[in-house]
Amino acid sequence: MINIVGNYFRSGAVIQVSFWLTVCGLIGYLAGIFVRRKWWIRICSHFLALNMVLFLAHIIISWSELGRPPFQSLLESLYLLGFFLLFYGSWTGHFRGAHISGMTAQALALFIHIYRFVKPDLEPVFSPPALTSYWFIPHVISYFLAYGAFIFSALGAVIIILNPRGQSWFRMSYLGGPEFDWDHHVNRMVSVGFTALTIGLAMGSIWSKNAWFSYWIWDYKQVWAVMTWLIFAVYLHSRYIHDWSGRRSAWLILLGLAVIIFTYLGLNFLPFSDFNRHSF
């Protein structure tokens, strides 16, 4: 515990301010269920947008301090993911009126901050030379763009599965009201995510060819990454050709999210995952 406080103090002003913005923003959203004022929710949206700016500022500052893109350790990549989550949350929350996205983004941002305070990077991680390619930046960014989109499509999928109907204030302002088409929204998010994933996969493959003279090396991370792609390809085909929608599609998205989480975090815990150039 004492280390967590110490790590908070060692984190620098941007993170500290962002942490309190996250905490206040999340409490604000939760309190908004009871306060039931439009201006209250609007303040929460602004907290969210400000937090997004701070995440971006943190990324830019650490980029300039480290002299390399700050996406190499798990924690650094989480901040990139956090930025995209806050961006998607702001977008669907503020402009589309589904504030549950904003609340989710703040909750995940809080998780990222807490993770930082519990397990900070002791010092900058420097990757071996083969990972410092110019492909690295667009590859990683497009992947996290995709992961962020998939996380929000999974949020929509959960809402579709739970299928809350009705006209209560919570549903009006947090779920976007009856006219907010979650099915359509989820599909948009998957489209964004799938496009970014395809671009990321292509860039990763070309990078691999340039660094290891092979498009494809059968390591666990790559295998699972292509499984993610295949699952969302199945989703798109089932949707556009088989006319799937609603809960059935939603379950497919949750399956996709499970595979993503395993790809991103779980592979490090495989019993025989020996040296893996993707592991953190």
Next chain:
Amino acid sequence: MHRHQPPSTGESRNIHSGHAVIFCIVLILVCSLFQSLILSQFIEGPFAGTVYQSIFLVIVLVGTLGSAYWYRRDIFFRLNSLKFAMVLIEFICLSLLLSTIVAQRLPSEAYIQRYGIFLNTIIRSLHLNDIYSSIWFLALQLFLAASLVVCIIREKPWHTRLIGFAMCHAGIVILLTGITVGKFTTFKGNIELRRGEAKRTLTLANGSNENRFITLPFSIQLEKTELDTNPQRFSVYLIYADREKNRLKTFASLPVESNGSLDVYETGDSLKILDYYPDGGKKTLYVEHSEEPRISMAEVRVETENTRLEQRFISGHPQKSNMPDTTKSYQIRYSWEPPGDDEIKALEYKPNSYDTDEHWFEVRYIKGENKEEVYIKDVKPGGTYRVPGTNYTVTAQKYFRHFNLDLNSGSASDASGDPVNPTMEITLRNIENPDESGITDWLFDKNPGFTNLSSDYKLPFNLIYHRLRGRNTYRRHYLIIGSLQEIWLVSEGEIKSRKKFELNEKTEFEEEGTVFIVSELYENAREQEVYFSKSDQPRNPFLRLGIESGGTTRTVVMSALDPEPVLLSKNGYFAVFQPRNEPQIRDFFCDILLKFEGEEIYKGKISINDPFKFGSYYFYHHDFTKDDIEFVNLTVVYDPGYKLVLSGFFLLILGVIHALFIKPLFGEEDDLPSESVIEAEIDENGPKVLL
């Protein structure tokens, strides 16, 4: 309008997901069986090689397809069935899942150990131990590709509304084609090059003994290599010794290059990096000190062309100083009081150059019975020694450093004190006639064949004279005698120069190409130990760290090569200064020159992440060592499929963007391709849940 010709009626023409699943299982079993029973014989046998593998693969596929066709004749029509493709994707996903559950490519004993005999049999017969290169996995992929092709052809992509859809699938097909083309036409070989060397023969990575080598149409020359390295960096690590869990936990670090400070909230200390010396050394500085006792001292720097020596001389204490280049040494004396004439007279310094010389005789017998090397060691001028195994004694009469023969008188003398031509005058006597005058001659160190005792005097042996040089062969002694007003430089008893200077004035003079600089003068010196950095290279990093706790500040000196924990104010917490674990090599560059019939055709650079491309040839680093960067092992890959793969990816991305973003803009999102209509028609049971 874009509907297919509906297949002729009949229950057997309907394909359900279940049928596709059964088809896939049969495919896997047939392929596994084939690979185990037949193909493995060839892979290890004389027909090994990609061509044979591909022929057999085609046979397998044709066989499987044929049997499937025989069993259910509409399988080809169903290749474009989405359900079929989806089932294939599911099977591929499942096999990928299996490949992460079952450890891949281990030696066979490891599987028995890990999974037991029963599971091992299943794993090996289905090739689950190497899924990625098993035939059935390849067959699943090929069927998926075939399904895509049929899908594109059948969907009539010339309808603008389906452009994106067609582009995606065509992209994947092109991509897979490129990879397949690469797989069967590519060759990969290695070439070892030293800087300046040109070669054109590749050693293939997977060739058999007969065709291990391949000759390129051009030669590769390694022009230049360059290694880009990160300097080793260091940090102060804060560690907590957790006694309960019996482990050390590093909880924070302070990088040296940050040059900053760190508040340790856990202990209440505040750390600050005061100084960092990458190549640390310790020296004693003398500073002026006003208190008694008086120690008068001068710092004198002696510089020659190559070397530099800095030394402190305390008044009245003569000090000898050896120059690092060993040929010169100086005896410097600094005196605060002006020396009297008597003192100078007492200083007699002579060259003591050859004190450490040793003289040996090597005995070479004419009748080669004794083949061992025989030496008479440690010969002193004036001494008499028995030549082993003979009746002779040898007397070393006189040693000449610079042998000079006066031709008129026939007498030898030393031309100078320098060992230009070391020569030993010897006298040989027979033991039986000790009173005889014997044979007297000279043996020359630098010309051992000049005196041949066996042929000149009919002796049964030859003697070779060796002068073994001592380490400090040649010395000059300087003596500096100084005073407040004057420094005298005395060499070999002679006053070479006198230099007058004022109190506190620093002086400088030159003598025989050697510069003497009096850099500091102290009237009352005090010793102080300081750290300094000899260079910017982190060879021996030292750190001066200020630790503030509870209002008091202490300074500790930490060494990275000899890390010692520094305790912080709270029990169990300490700091260590250590090197960081990060890669040293940042990049490695090779400049390559391609020559065709002696003419330069292409110049390029290889870095770790960027191979150098020439036509369909790609040049990668395979290996290099930090110690000898002028020697590299390059991998040369010939891959004509690369551009195809690139364009496949490009088309795929464009297609996805078009299908998902551009097409909906024109409001056609709900206008679905024909498949759904057909599927609905065919599948009377309605759409099935696939997963």
